[in-house]
Amino acid sequence: MTLAHDVTGSGPTVVLLHSTVCDRRMWDPQLPTLVNAGYRVVRCDLRGFGQSPLPDRPYNDAQDVTDLMDLLGVEHAALVGASGGGQVALEIAARWPQRVTALVLLCTALSGHKPSAELRAFGQRENALIEAGDIAGATELNVAMWLGPDSDEATQDKVRQMQRHAFDVQLAAVEEVGPITVEADLAAITASSLLVSGRHDLVDFRQIAAQLSDQLADARHLELAWAGHLPSLECPDALNPLLIDFLHETRAAD
Template identity: 70%
Template sequence: MIISHDVTGTGPAVVLLHSTVCDRRMWDPQLPALAAAGHRVVRCDLRGFGRTPVPDGPYNNAEDVLDLLDHLGVGQAALIASSGGGRVALEIAARRPERLTALALLCTALAGHQPSSGLSAFGDREDALLEAGDVAGATDLNVAAWLGPEADDATREKVREMQRNAFDVQLAAVEEFAQIRYDTDLSAVTARTLLVSGSHDFADFRQIAAHLSDRLPDARHLELPWAGHLPNLERPDAVNPILLGFLRETLTAG
């Protein structure tokens, strides 16, 4: 199955991987800017998000993305990924480093990370609300947890819509299938990497960014003092120039 996607613009390919709070619509504020800068922009919905149905058997998100790139005839691409999408991007970068020209990770998750007490408490509260059938409450919990103080009401409503859709799609599944996991050898990553974190996010994600900046061969870490977990939605006016500048530097260096 080819996961749901859209393609905009022409030029060097940039693939956008969403957070597991959202779907590909989270990149609406970046799409016009990237296309105008001369990129072919590919957005996709991972399984169980947006317009991609839940999996019907064991699956692997990284392989889904690689299958999509093969389907579109994209040999190499820059990856820009948020949170859980960052974990997928890191797997691609480690398993298929020749496919990447650059890697930008916003508040990325990392396979094997042990959550802090604060992040664990959030997860426990979300589970309790869902088990009680309070999907609206779980949705509101996510909106409050993942957006920083710069997010306006329209952004909060957008995230609420995306998160509620994900809950509705996934909770309606008749059977849940596990994702096939592979070890991610960070030493295999060769792409130049930008790591962005937010001061208003859970400390876990700043720690992950700092850890990756030490482990990856060509990486730098930028912490945004105003940002929560979804800075590209909270202040696209600040994040778009950061992403465009990074892509421009990487293409020039390449």
């Protein structure tokens, strides 16, 4: 199955990988900025999100994305990943380092991370709401958890729509199909990396960013005082210049 996707612009390719609270629509505020800066932008919906249907057999998100890159003739690209999409980007960069020119990881998740008590409590509350059939309540829980204090009503509504759609798609599954887990060696990553965290995010994601900034060969960590878990949506006017500056810098060094 080919992931639902869109391609806009021309120039070096940037692949955008969404948070698992969202889908590829989360990158609407970045798309015109990246195209105007001279990039070809590929956005895709991971399986069970947006317009990509649920899988009917075991799958691997990183393989799905590289298959899409092959289909589009993309030999190498910069990867920008948010939260769960950041975890996918890390796996791609570790398994196929020659294909990744740069990594931007926004409040990234990390395989094997042990969740904090706050994150576990969130998961338990979300599960309880879903089991009770209160999908609207579970959706509102996610909106409140993942957006920082400066997010406006339009942003909250956008996240609400994307999260509710993901719930509707995934809860309609007749049979649950699990992902294929691949142990990727992060020491194999050669791309320059920008790790962004938000001061209003859960401690988990701030710790992951700090850990990766020490672990990856060429990485820097930037914590945004205003941000929650989804800075690209919360304040794109502040996030976009950071993204473009880093991509230009790594593009010049490529």
